[in-house]
Amino acid sequence: LAITDSAQRRLLDDITDLKTELEANVAALDALRRQPERNLELEGALENKRTQVSRQIRDLEEAFTDDSYRSTELLGLAHVALLDVIGSSTSESLLAPHEALLVYSSLGGAYLINITTGTGISTTVAATDAVPDGVTPATIARLLEGLTLPKFVNAQGESDPEDLPPFDLGLANLLYDTLIGPVLPHLDGITELIIVADGPLQSLPFSVLVEQAAPDEDAEGEPIGPFERYRQSRFLVDRFAISVQPSVSSLRTLRAEIPRSQGDRPLLGFGDPLLKPGKADQGTIIRTANQVVENKPILVPMSGQVDAESLEDLGDLPQTKALLISIGETLGANPLDLRYGEYAEEVEIRFLAEQDRLKRYRTIVFATHALVSDEISAIDLKEPAIVMSLPAAPDGEERPWENDGLLRASDIIRMKLDADLVVLAACNTAKPDGTPGAEPLSGLAKAFLYAGARSLLVSHWQADAPSTARLVPTMLNYANDNDMTLAKALALAKRELRQSAQPKTAHYAHPAIWAPFSIVGNTKKQN
Secondary structure, eight states, X not given: OOOOOHHHHHHHHXXXXXXXXXXXXXXXHHHHHTSSSOOHHHHHHHHHHHHHHHHHHHHHHHHOOOOOHHHHHHTTOOOOOHHHHHOBTTBOOSSOTTEEEEEEEEETTEEEEEEEETTSOEEEEEOOOOSTTOSOHHHHHHHHGGGOOOSOOOTTSOBOGGGSOOOOHHHHHHHHHHHTGGGGGGOTTOOEEEEEOOGGGGGOOGGGOEEEOOOSBOTTSOBOOHHHHHHHSEEHHHHOEEEEOSSHHHHHHHHTSOSSOOOSBSOEEEEEEOOSTTOSOOOOOOOOSSOEETTEEOBOBSSOOOOOSSGGGSOXXXXXXXXXXXXXXXXXXXXXXXXXXXXXXXXXXXHHHHTTOGGGBSEEEEESOEEOTTOSTTSOOOSOEEEOBOOOOXXXXXXXXXXXXXXXXXXXXXXXXXXXXXXXXXXXXXSOOSSTTOOTTTTHHHHHHHHTOSEEEEESSOOBHHHHHHHHHHHHHHHHHHOOOHHHHHHHHHHHHHHXXXXXXXXXXXXXXXXXXXXXXXOOOOO
């Protein structure tokens, strides 16, 4: 979409093919090196081939003479040197003195970590091997098992917080020692981390890494409950504010923009989509405040588990209306800029885009379902998309593409935004886009960054509606009242939510409740 010149398209195709070949070569070389009996001759041949392919990729990228950082970033050509971030004698560093950029690079299951600070420090260290089996997809999957909401819900769509799975504090501590421990000596005076990761680390929410786990017994030898242990433990987010970037080049792209949105409207929001057009009953009303049932707290999934054969089968989301209203009150939004039900249709945002009015909004929120490729069998969806309200359609007829209830990544790319923040309070927005080996941020997040968003708030897993309705407005209040970066504001909001746990909301201390959201991007605070 971004490259229309046929010669550049051919270059891009060649680069993509070579990178696929390089990945296969590295995987084969790694497998050989793990064999009990080494074949040094074959390893040498593969190493020579890897060097040759790497040189070809470098030469083609140099020939790709596109001067648009946005296009370069979108297409994954992240070859901007770290020196561009550090700065030189003739250019200011892209990092503030309190910031550090951590770039994790994997090869054969091991990680190298490049640390670059706003004061000009740049060095590379090796990750330790504190995790017995290494930092593999299986390791990350084990940690993520403790960060899911219970699948069982009652007729009202609610779950009991006591059914939350246990979070493995020990594994989170080993990952901290492996991935953060080696860089700590270089982080004096640093309060914000910007992380660029590859491999399985792209699925890891760094904020839940544990610096120090609380004991499971108190001073008298009495056992400490799990929620209280989570509250007392020290997580990475207690020491640093954290944001993530798809690549090093994206940092330069975002910070080359005008620092702040020039929009004159605080918020545009879409939520509570109409998914069963023509039916009076749009689903059970779900409570979203800190209500209790029989004096017990409740969990309410933000957007429901996606288990459907068609868009009409997706669960209704009345709980998202409360979130939009709460954000709107925080930002002082015009109620007419909050679109629910039939007013949350795809044509509504398309109209604003065609009129070039999307640039007027400093914050844009989508509180609805999000889908990855081929997630619903009846839909030929080959890219990530946001689910909008479904217009009525005669039986047997397809809805027109411009209002079929799916706002695709390719639609978003064509839009022109001037937003400081896009909030994606929906499932899958930080997951892969469905293609083999896809990056977790390669779908909707990258599309919004390309369209002009400076930062995004994305969810790594299914979020709880009542706690989200507290977390997001708290973050926005911190950011607006104190003129701080969104990463810092989110860190403070997470800490506050975890420490505010009371008997009826003790589950707020569980990482599954306070940690699902991450900041992607994050503009530099201006002096």
